Amino acid sequence: xxQRRILVTSALPYxxxxxxxxxxxxxxxxxxxVRFQRLRGHxxxxxxxxxxxxxxxxxxxxxxxxxxxxxxxxxxxxHVRDFAGFHIEFDNYGSTHSEENRQLCAEIWQxxxxxxxxxQREVSQLYDPVAGTFLADRFVRGTCPRCGAADQFGDSCDxxxxxxxxxxxVGARSTLSGATPEVRAAPHFFIQTEQLHDFLAEWxxxxxxxxxxxxxxxxxxxxxxxxxxxDVSRPAPYFGFEIPDAPGHYWYVWFDAPIGYIASTLQWCxxxxxxxxxxxxxxxxxxxxxxxxxxxYFHTLFWxxxxxxxxxxxxxxxxxxxxxxxxxxxxxxxxxxxVLASTYLKHLDPAWLRYYYASKLTPKLDDLDLNLEEFxxxxxxxxxxxxxxxxxxxxxxxxxxxxxxxxxxxxxLFSQAAAEGDAIADAYEAxxxxxxxxxxxxxxxxxxRYVESREPWTLARDPSRAGELQDVCTVALNLxxxxxxxxxxxxxxxxxxxxxxxxxxxxxxxxxxxxxxGTAVAPFKHMLGRADIKHVLAMIEESREQPAAASPLAQGYxxxxxxxxxxxxxxxxxxxxxxxxxLAESAAPHVDRAAPLAAEPLEAEISFEDFSRIDLRVARVIxxxxxxxSKKLLRLxxxxxxxxxxxxxxxxxxxxxxxxxxxxxxxxxxxxxxxxMRFGTSQGMVLxxxxxxxxxxxxxxxxxxxxxxxxx
RNA sequence: GGGCCCGUAGCUCAGCGGUAGAGCAGAGGACUCAUAAUCCUUUGGUCGCAGGUUCGAGUCCUGCCGGGCCUACCA
Numbered sequence: 084x085x086q087r088r089i090l091v092t093s094a095l096p097y098x099x100x101x102x103x104x105x106x107x108x109x110x111x112x113x114x115x116x117v118r119f120q121r122l123r124g125h126x127x128x129x130x131x132x133x134x135x136x137x138x139x140x141x142x143x144x145x146x147x148x149x150x151x152x153x154x155x156x157x158x159x160x161x162h163v164r165d166f167a168g169f170h171i172e173f174d175n176y177g178s179t180h181s182e183e184n185r186q187l188c189a190e191i192w193q194x195x196x197x198x199x200x201x202x203q204r205e206v207s208q209l210y211d212p213v214a215g216t217f218l219a220d221r222f223v224r225g226t227c228p229r230c231g232a233a234d235q236f237g238d239s240c241d242x243x244x245x246x247x248x249x250x251x252x253v254g255a256r257s258t259l260s261g262a263t264p265e266v267r268a269a270p271h272f273f274i275q276t277e278q279l280h281d282f283l284a285e286w287x288x289x290x291x292x293x294x295x296x297x298x299x300x301x302x303x304x305x306x307x308x309x310x311x312x313x314d315v316s317r318p319a320p321y322f323g324f325e326i327p328d329a330p331g332h333y334w335y336v337w338f339d340a341p342i343g344y345i346a347s348t349l350q351w352c353x354x355x356x357x358x359x360x361x362x363x364x365x366x367x368x369x370x371x372x373x374x375x376x377x378x379x380y381f382h383t384l385f386w387x388x389x390x391x392x393x394x395x396x397x398x399x400x401x402x403x404x405x406x407x408x409x410x411x412x413x414x415x416x417x418x419x420x421x422v423l424a425s426t427y428l429k430h431l432d433p434a435w436l437r438y439y440y441a442s443k444l445t446p447k448l449d450d451l452d453l454n455l456e457e458f459x460x461x462x463x464x465x466x467x468x469x470x471x472x473x474x475x476x477x478x479x480x481x482x483x484x485x486x487x488x489x490x491x492x493x494x495x496l497f498s499q500a501a502a503e504g505d506a507i508a509d510a511y512e513a514x515x516x517x518x519x520x521x522x523x524x525x526x527x528x529x530x531x532r533y534v535e536s537r538e539p540w541t542l543a544r545d546p547s548r549a550g551e552l553q554d555v556c557t558v559a560l561n562l563x564x565x566x567x568x569x570x571x572x573x574x575x576x577x578x579x580x581x582x583x584x585x586x587x588x589x590x591x592x593x594x595x596x597x598x599x600x601g602t603a604v605a606p607f608k609h610m611l612g613r614a615d616i617k618h619v620l621a622m623i624e625e626s627r628e629q630p631a632a633a634s635p636l637a638q639g640y641x642x643x644x645x646x647x648x649x650x651x652x653x654x655x656x657x658x659x660x661x662x663x664x665x666l667a668e669s670a671a672p673h674v675d676r677a678a679p680l681a682a683e684p685l686e687a688e689i690s691f692e693d694f695s696r697i698d699l700r701v702a703r704v705i706x707x708x709x710x711x712x713s714k715k716l717l718r719l720x721x722x723x724x725x726x727x728x729x730x731x732x733x734x735x736x737x738x739x740x741x742x743x744x745x746x747x748x749x750x751x752x753x754x755x756x757x758x759x760m761r762f763g764t765s766q767g768m769v770l771x772x773x774x775x776x777x778x779x780x781x782x783x784x785x786x787x788x789x790x791x792x793x794x795x
Numbered sequence: 796g797g798g799c800c801c802g803u804a805g806c807u808c809a810g811c812g813g814u815a816g817a818g819c820a821g822a823g824g825a826c827u828c829a830u831a832a833u834c835c836u837u838u839g840g841u842c843g844c845a846g847g848u849u850c851g852a853g854u855c856c857u858g859c860c861g862g863g864c865c866u867a868c869c870a
Contacts, residue, residue: 300799300865307870376864405864442818443807448800450863457807460819468832476829517808521817528818531833540828613830 087125087369090362091117092344094374095134095179098158099143102165102424104436105407105414108451111440112404112514113373114171118572119511122592128362132177132347133159136323137336138219142259144322151322155180165424169433170575175354177347179339184346185324188339192326194393200275206314209249210267213260216320217269218249222259225252272332273312279388280310286387286397293383293401296448301383313385341386344372345395369399376403376448402514405450419627430622434574435462435614441516441573455619462614465520469527470566471577471610477534477559478584478607480543480552486585490561490598491554496533500526500565501596507569508592516573523569530562560585561598568595580610699770699794701784702729702751707741717741719769721751724791729753732765735779750782750794 093113096106113129120127135155144151155178163176177183195201209218220236227235235252249255250266257264276283287293287301314335316326321333345363352359362368374382382401390397406413409420427436439458442465443451490497503522510519534555542552564581568589571578582589586603705728706720716732717739723729729751750770770782784794 296800300870302870303798304866304870379865445808448864452807454807457819461807463830463832464819467830472829472832474829476832479828521809524818532835534828535826535834538826538828540826543828607829609830611830613832 087120087127088361088365088367089120089125089127089369089371090348091120091127091129091371092373093129093131094372094378095132095340095343096162097139098133098135098155098162098178099139101158102162103414104409104422104424104427104453107169107424107436108407108440108444109373109375109404110166110171111169111437112402112444112516114169115437115441115516115572116371116373116402116511116514117172118575119508122568122571122590123508124591124593128174128348128351129172130175130177130344130347130351131173132175132179132181132343133162134336134340134343135178135180136321136334136339138216138222138317138321141216141320141322142222152180161425165428168424168428169437175347175351177343177350179336179343179346181346181350183349183353184339184343187342187346187349188324188334189327191342191389191393192334195274195389198278198392200278200388200392202273202275202312203270204273204312205268206271207250207266207268209255209257209264211257211259211262211264213262214257216259217267217318218257218259218264220249222257223249223252223255223264224258225255227252269318270332271314271318272316272326272329274315274385274388275312276384276388277310277312279391280306282391283310283384283387286391287383291400292398294403294446294448297379297383297401297403301380305380305384310384337381337385341381341389363395365396368396370396371400371402372398373402373404376405379403402446403448404444405448407453408450409453410455411452416626416628419623419625421628422622422626426622426626429625430618431614432612434576434611435466437573438462438466438520438570442520444514444516445518446514455616455623459614459616459619465524465527466574466611467613469524469531470563470570473527473530473534473559473563473566474581474584474610475607477539477556477563478604480539481556481560481604482606483604484553485601485603486560486599487550487553487557488601490600491558493533493558493562496529496558497561497565497598499529500562504569504592504595511572519569520573523566526562526566526569530559530566533562534559556604557598557600560604564589564599565595568592577610580608584608697752698754700751700753701788701790701792701794702749702753702769703790704744704747704749707739707744709741717744719744721749721769722790723751723753724789727791729766731767731769733769733771735771735781739779739781747781748783748788748790750784 091113093110096102102110110131117127117129133155135151140151140154144154147154159176159178166173166176192201209223210216211218211222224234224236226233249264255264256262284302284306287306288298292298293301315338316329316332317323317335319325319331319333323333323336324339326332326334348362349359351357352362363370372382379401382398387397408414409418409422412418412420414421427433435458439453439461440451442461503526507519507522510516510522537555537558539552539555539559542548542555564585567574567577567581571589578589584605584607585599586605587599588594700723702721702723704719705722708718717735719731719733721729721731731751752767752770755767772780772782784792
């Protein structure tokens with residue numbers, strides 16, 4: 084096969100946060116692919132950078148009282164350190180806040196202007212007069228204009244799901260300064276991607292550029308209609324690059340971020356004397372982007388337009404992966420599953436995560452689940468039990484000696500495994516690492532079976548059969564070496580260890596085709612430790628974030644206080660509230676878990692007057708029925724005594740049988756504003772405890788309470 | 796409201812028109828070289844539900860149910 088020239092990128096991590104195990108799916112996936120390509124003898128360069136611009140960084144710098152440059156420099160160092168810890172090796176790890184990027188942005192901008200794709204229009208946006216900045220939707224909070232839910236973001240309500248513009252929010256305020264935002268108009272620059280509609284239709288649908296699911300989605304979601312103009316500028320103040328000839332206007336962070344791929348390449352070229360045009364303006368160079376599914380449309384619509392217009396190489400392929408879940412759920416800070424890369428490294432071996440992710444990754448967009456028990460089982464069962472064990476159980480018999488000079492009869496095992504090389508390579512090439520790992524583990528199974536059948540431990544007891552023993556170990560170690568080579572993209576450390584053990588380099592895929600003979604066998608050294616669930620759980624514990632410091636109570640949560648955090652002293656764990664303290668002492672046998680409180684920390688203090696505004700009543704359920712079109716709702720009729728009835732919708736379907744509710748007493752929030760729902764109007768709500776889902780527990784008064792009585 | 800993806804053994808998944816598969820877990824046995832590793836045997840599924848196309852359907856088509864994601868006067 085002729086040597087390919089390949090440039091690979093991973094998405095640029097944002098400089099506003101640390102690398103976590105969710106990020107690592109992508110960087111490990113990419114790093115494996117890059118290592119695989121090099122092993123195959125191709126020229127392959129891995130480029131990445133920090134994404135540093137935008138409002139969030141600006142705000143953070145203000146809050147921390149330092150410059151944006153200081154913020155991003157610190158984060159850059161942290162990112163580089165975390166990646167290195169997981170054996171992720173870039174040829175260049177740059178920053179979008181670089182001179183190279185500024186120049187390239189200007190160059191591409193100019194090309195877009197020349198092509199007549201840039202237009203200017205007024206955009207009205209909320210403006211914070213105190214902070215002196217325009218506000219992105221997420222920096223505005225207020226009361227939902229539809230359902231009246233308090234403290235909602237500027238773009239949509241997470242209570243009733245309605246969407247609206249930030250200016251519709253009732254009592255809107257800026258989360259930056261608390262000021263009331265005002266509407267201000269400012270000119271913005273837009274790119275008319277519609278002009279390249281035909282090009283995009285062709286490029287996104289031509290075979291190989293995108294996974295077919297993605298191509299499908301892009302076609303249906305975007306290309307079936309005229310493309311909207313893309314807003315690519317922001318008015319000052321903004322942390323980014325000012326647009327040439329447009330003072331006071333900055334490129335939007337998503338404009339300069341992908342250009343960072345090119346800028347970082349340019350840095351690498353300048354440092355290593357590579358001709359830049361060979362990498363970004365050459366028909367034979369393959370550009371491969373690895374991204375998460377959340378940023379698909381930036382990379383499949385806007386980005387190709389920018390490259391096309393400015394005359395750069397288009398991506399050969401955009402590889403898209405799904406999100407990480409842990410235990411089947413989104414990563415959660417309160418559950419401790421939001422694990423930072425640095426925290427992982429304190430407790431566990433990076434090779435384990437590389438292998439686990441590899442074993443789960445496919446070319447599809449499915450989310451990938453990290454199941455902690457499976458993680459331990461896979462690492463121990465596959466890597467330690469099957470692979471490393473192969474060397475561990477045979478190398479000792481020949482250490483200090485050499486492998487046999489001629490390759491012994493092995494029943495065709497070596498040539499079979501050599502022949503598998505192509506299938507394994509195809510799987511790596513297609514990013515079907517799951518399949519690759521499966522094929523490799525099957526080889527390990529076969530090799531262990533061989534060892535089992537030849538019983539080297541029996542041969543070792545009989546000095547007259549030393550030659551036979553050497554032969555058996557020669558076969559086993561050669562099979563092991565093939566496996567280590569096939570696993571090398573995933574486990575670079577094992578690759579090095581194997582080269583040392585057998586005193587022969589292990590750097591090219593073809594080395595799996597010829598057995599190694601006559602070389603010295605070094606004393607066997609431990610290659611990979613076993614994973615222990617205790618250490619995994621310790622990592623989870625350390626990752627479990629204390630709830631925001633809402634109260635002394637919340638701060639005292641459990642024993643999971645993070646080192647270095649401003650933890651309260653241990654004595655604050657005891658409730659200070661008089662009444663509950665008394666109860667707690669008399670009920671000493673109860674040991675209640677800390678998790679529920681941690682999951683929903685205490686709210687800010689309110690006055691008695693605030694509390695008394697909520698009119699809670701005892702009510703009797705007089706009818707309950709299923710709402711057929713709804714997933715969660717039951718329709719309840721409540722009696723407040725006499726002939727006062729109310730209808731409420733309660734999200735307890737599947738938790739309570741409607742029939743079982745009729746007749747019972749509940750606690751009812753009576754003066755809550757009515758809420759219009761798809762199935763009718765809900766007049767208030769019934770009170771229940773629990774986080775939701777199936778964990779819902781209706782409140783009841785003690786016997787004797789009468790419907791209509793107020794709860795004080 | 797619309798769109799996309801997914802729903803195969805307890806778990807993670809492969810198979811995508813021709814007699815239901817793998818790994819792990821479970822059960823029984825063997826071995827003792829090895830990081831309580833390995834090997835053999837074995838239990839286990841009306842392939843979400845209902846129709847249709849076909850000589851034949853996890854595999855193609857339609858509808859429905861369930862899960863996830865995306866997007867909302869629009870695909």
